Amino acid sequence: MxxxxxxxxxxxxxxxxxxxxxxxxxxxxxxxxxxxxxxxxxxxxxxxxxxxxxxxxxxxxxSPDTREERKGPRVDAPEQALNGFLRGVGLTIDQLEVRDDKKGKTYFAIIEKEGRxxxxxxxxxxxxxxxxxxxxxxxxxxxxxxxxxxxxxxxxxxxxxxxxxxxxxxxxxxxxxxxxxxxxxxxxxxxxxxxxxxxxxxxLKKSYVILDAHERADHILEDAKNLAFAQGLELVEDINLLNEVAGLVEYPVVLMGEISKEFFELPAEVLMTSMKEHQKFFSVRNPKSNRIEKFITVANRATSDNGETIIAGNQKVLFARLSDAKFFWENDLRIAKAGMNEWSEKLNKVTFHNKLGSQSERIKRISFIASATSRLTNADMELTNKAAMLCKVDLSSEMVGEFAKLQGLMGSYYAAEAGLPIEIGNASKEHYSPQGPTDAVPSAPVSISVALADKIDTLTGFWLIDEKPTGSKDPFALRRAALGIIRLVIDNEINEPLECILAYGFYLNSIAVQSLEDKSQTKYIDLSNNSLEQIFELIGEGHSKKTKGILRDLISFFHDRLKVYLRDQNINHDVIDACLAMPNNTNFSLLAKRAKVLQEFCDSDDGKNLLQGFKRANNILSAEEKKDGVSYEGTPEINYAQIDEERSLFKILDENESDIIDYINKQDFKSAMGALANLRLPIDLFFENVQINSDSKIVRRNRLCLLNRIRLIMKSAADFTLIEN
Amino acid sequence: MATVKPNCFQDIILRLQNYWAEQGCAILQPYDMEVGAGTFHPATTLRALGPKPWAAAYVQPSRRPTDGRYGENPNRLQHYYQYQVIIKPSPENFQELYLGSLNAIGIDMELHDIRFVEDDWESPTLGAWGLGWEVWCDGMEVSQFTYFQQVGGHDCKPVSGELTYGLERLAMYVLGVDHVMDMPFNSPGSITELKYGDIFRQTEQEYSRWNFDVADTNILLQHFEDAEAECKRILNEPDVDPKTGNKIVMAHPAYDQCIKASHLFNLLDARGVISVTERQSYIGRVRSLAKTCADSFLKTEAGGSSE
Missing domain, CATH: 3.30.70 (Alpha-Beta Plaits)
Known part of the structure; x- marks a missing residue:
């Protein structure tokens, strides 16, 4: 070894x-x-x-020795076959063995390989x-x-x-x-x-090389914390930065440097971003002032002056960087205090997408849609509109030009400087959220409204111009936008279908596309209060059919995202399908609520058995309906019931039906499933004791109609036909 | 091995010249055309192509019209100097040679923290890319270090090693100056002491005004079209010169037109008349010129053709 x-x-x-x-x-x-x-x-x-x-x-x-035996051609086989075999095994004819085989004398090759x-x-x-x-x-x-x-x-x-x-x-x-x-x-x-x-x-260690990246990272973290702690400060930990820095040095030497006081007034995020992105510095916070007051840099060597020259150099570079940032910040503040109009103007010239127009057109659409979404969140409509108009102005600011990551956040600082209500700044900061499955979801009504409107405009716009995600390609992050809407709606318990607002988004974007094509001025009409039919009427004869198709496609995209979202919460795809088949399936809160209860129900004994009963009823009914060429939709009558178990089923249905319908209308799925569970035993007994087929056509028909009644009641809760066993 | 510190801008340039001359580079002069970076000099772009060994170093005045700040920004200029080194094939000890050059301009490796931080280089207008680093000295980027992989769409074989020093920024750091205009250009104490600002503040103002507000965009557009057309026309001429009867492929005159087109595009960009979508198409047009120039250079003797 x-x-x-x-x-x-x-x-x-x-x-x-x-x-x-x-x-x-x-x-x-x-x-x-x-x-x-x-x-x-x-x-x-x-x-x-x-x-x-x-x-x-x-x-x-x-490596171990190996021995392999291979059977070749018969001795009397044509020469070509033999030559081919010899080539294959890499031996000469005298190295082969001849053995008697069932079919006559046959060559065998013994390939022995010695271990290497x-x-x-x-x-x-x-x-x-x-x-x-x-x-x-x-x-x-x-x-x-x-x-x-x-x-x-x-x-x-x-x-x-x-x-x-x-x-x-x-x-x-x-x-x-x-x-x-x-x-x-x-x-x-x-x-x-x-x-x-x-x-x-x-x-290597003696030669100033720490071979293990984890060891280097641990060393950096510990020294950085200690340096900060010694001065009553705390390190802002950043695991990604730590790992990157550990990959830049063989012999990490952690040094702490000063940030010049004149930069303390800059927002902490600006300092942290500038130091991290440009310099790979860690930030050090003063817990008393809650400001970023120092930085930590990691050098790749020790020096005779204990890093003094290195710190001085880094401080100087940082000074230049932060001077830039401060210059941006001060310029931005001037414009912010003047009401930010200059920035709004600038966005006229910034193309959002060449088929969907400029950023300012997009912002107008978002604000129109926000009127509609504000009704869902009970946000003040006027305030929401204003927040929507201002949520992206910081894209024109110099700071966001330098640090794109700070978009939205800078807007909130500038809104505060402009003396705007806090809701507007928060909407600017929060309307990009949630950015992923674990990102925080805004909960303030104005922020939710603008966040929804932003994403609805994005999705309807790109759907309209057929720029949908394909495979792993999703350049406009549309999957994230759809998931964002789903999470915004569900987490905030917004209990309304979105179909109408999506149609509105399509309407606004189709106006944008058209006016770009015929170079006319874009004129949006406020339809936030209109019905789906009215919106499609306005989209116009020629386009409405196509747009309806696109809307359907977008809804099914939402449903795919919702499936991924719910599957992460252990809800099976068939349960989700059973809920998607119900009306109002753009009400994602309702969908999620129904699906969660249905999954629990299907996991329970009552649920499993009732599902069996339902399947049996449905199968018999479908088969008979097909055979007879009629549908048994009539009302079954207890008078024709022959057997006790049949009568009990009538009774239990009578007792529970109106409750079930009631619960479902109130979206109290838990109680609805509870009431449905009452049906389980009578249905089981019914199938055990009652023959559907009877000599009397009336009795048979009545029983089939009874099965239909079960089917109808259950289907009012969810489409149980789609649930697998 | 600390060296005596340089005391002015030109001292740093002279030391780099001497150092790279000692390493065997031909010390060339700046190319006599407006370019955005030292890479555009044919001594880099064209000589990186083909199999022939090459070693050159030179100062290249470079122009980036959008970076103009009327001479007010401490380190942003629309006209500045780059120091460029190109060696083909890239020597085995290229990193050590480079570190030697830092030592030569007074950066003491025993006191400073030098690091090689990943930075991949790509020039969409030249159809070129390479891998390498930006070199940091105490957190400041002092050079670009690149191994050319492709130029003008051609694989570089052998590979050239390229160094680019941003001279003003590097010198400001070494000399401890905070504003570029305050940097001594010649030795303090000279008969006529000149600071960087004495030489360039006025021109920064003049060009900033012209670049941003005055340059006639129609004329610039026309010049762009002309340069493009001339470049193509030159390369469409037959390889054999009818007058001398010799094969004379005019790769360099054509490449001059490509450089012109590139700079005109930069000027148009500074005037803000190129939209985001048009931008890509202009870059594509320059790149296609660069590619045809590269193709034709490979048909020349310097490009390794033996015909």
Missing amino acids: ADLLLELFSEEIPAIMQNKACEDLNNVVTNALVEAGLTYNSSKSLSTPRRLCLMIEGLINK FASEIVSEVINDAVNNFPWPKSMRWGSKSLKWVRPLHSILCILSAEDGVETVKVEIDGIKSSNLTAGHRFMSPDHFTVSSIEQYQKD
Whole structure:
């Protein structure tokens, strides 16, 4: 048994690629070794900016011997067949055995392969792995044809065991393996010899290289926290930044620097974003003032002046950056205080989409739609309208121009400066939400209204111009928008269908598309109060049919998103289908509520049995209706009932039917299912004891109508025909 | 091995010139046309193509009309200097050579934190891309470091290594100056002491005004069309010159027209007359010129053709 150590030493590997590269190296090499018959105890892959390492412990010294027997052609077979066989097994004729077989004398080849030495296999495997490594982006350099993430300089590859160490010979495009590596680029650049995994790690550490990214990250985090704590401050933790920074250094030295006081007035988010995006700095907060007052940077070396020069340099760069930010902020404040009209004007010239017009056209549409959505949330309509008109003006601000991530948030600061009601600023900040399945959902009425309107405009607009998501491509994030609407509606218990508002969105966007085509001025009409029919009437004869089709398509897109959303809450797709088939299926709150109760019901014993009863009733009924060519929709009459169990069923239906209908109308699905559960036993007994077929046609007909009554009652709760057993 | 610190802008330029001359680069002069970056110099764009070894370094005045700030911004200029190094094939120790150049201009590696941070380079107008880094010194970007993979749509074989130093920013850092206009251009104490602002503040104002508000967009558009047409016409001429009877492919004159078109596009962009959708189409037109120029360069001797 031996330990394998591989180090691929290169120029700086992008931080974000290092983790995946470690995984890939480990998988590619260990899979190939096992395939070649070399087993091992454990493997681990580590990286620094300049090296990708693989350590495999307990690798067997030789792959096992193999013996394989292959049957060839008969002795009297044509020569070609024999030659083909010889080629296939790689032997000569005198190496073959002749044996008696059922069909006569036949050639047999015995292929015995001796196990191969680990070093030989490792050499091949590494050659392959390096030549075909799955880098997301790779390059050539100098005159070489090898591709690697950045120039590869050396390969350290050794097999070490108790009785000695061996350099595994690998040569790739002129790069020869050795037992050498080098330390830190600046602090210990000399080469040294490596003879074991343990010594490698120990000597690297002495040479100012911490091989394990987790160790580097832990070290950075701990030092950063301590530095902050020592001054009564706290680190703003950021795991993504931490991992990236750990991938930029071999020897992290954590340093804290000052932010000049004149920048304290900037919003904390601006400071944090600027420092993180441009400089990869961590922010340090003063818990007393709740301001960001210092920064942490991670250098790749220790210096004789304890980092003084490095801190001074970083402070200077930050000063220039923040001067820019402050310049933007002050310019923006001037415009904000003047009412932000200048920004609204600018958005006239910004194209949202060449088929859907400018940003300001889009904002107008959002504000029209917001009138309609404000009715759903009981938000003040005038305030909502204003919030919608202003929710995106910050896109013109210099700060958002510099940091797109701060869109919406900057709007809220500027709205406050403009002296606008807090609801308007909040709508600006929150109307992009929720941005994903776990993002927070706004709960303030004005914010919800604008968030809904924004997404409805986006979806109806792109649906209208046929820019729908396909496969993995969703450049306008339409899936996210649809899920956003679903979550906004459900979390805020908005209990209304959206069909009409979606149609309104289509109407507004069709006006936009048309006026762009015939270059006329866009004129929207407020239809927030109109019915679906009235809206389609206004969309016009020629277009309304097509638009209805697009609306249906969009609704089914919503339903697909809703299925994904509900499936995450353990609701089965057939249960969702059973609810989607009910009326008002653009009322997503209603849908979700019904689906949740129905799933619980279907999971209960009562539910399962009742479902059986329903299926039985429905199957018999469908079969008989098909056979007889009629539908048994008449009212069954208790007078024709012959047997007790039949009469009990009548009774239980009479007792529960109006309650069930009542509960369903009140959307009290829980009680409705409870009442439905009462039917279970009588239905079971009915099927046990009653024959549907009877000599009397009247009795038979009456029984079928009774089954229909069961079907009708149950279908008023959900379409049980769609639920699988 | 700390070096004596440079004391003015031109000192830094001279040291870079000396350093790269010592490393064996031909020290070229700036290209005599308006370009957006040192990469546009034919010594980089065209010489990165084909199999022949190449090593050159030069200062290139560069123009970015949209970055004009009337000389008021501490580090944004519509006209500035880049220092460009191109070596083909990229040497094995290119990173070490580069670090040596930082040492030469007075950056002490023992005290500063130098890092190579991923930055992939792409020039849509040149149909070129490469992988490399931006080099940070104490958190400041001091250079771009790129291994060219493609230029003008052609794979670079062998690969050129390219370095670009933003001279003003680098010099401001090394000299400890906060506003570019305050930076000493020649040695403090010279007979006529000149600061960067003494030389360039006025021109920054003049060009900013012209770039943003005065340049005649109709004329610029016409010039763009003309340059494009001339570039195509030049390349449509037969390879053999009827007068001398020799094969003379006019890759460089055609490429001059491509450079012109590119700069005219930048000027039009600064005037704000190019919409988002048109932008892509203009870039595509320049790229297609660059590609045909690259094709024709490969038919020349410098491009490795042996015919």
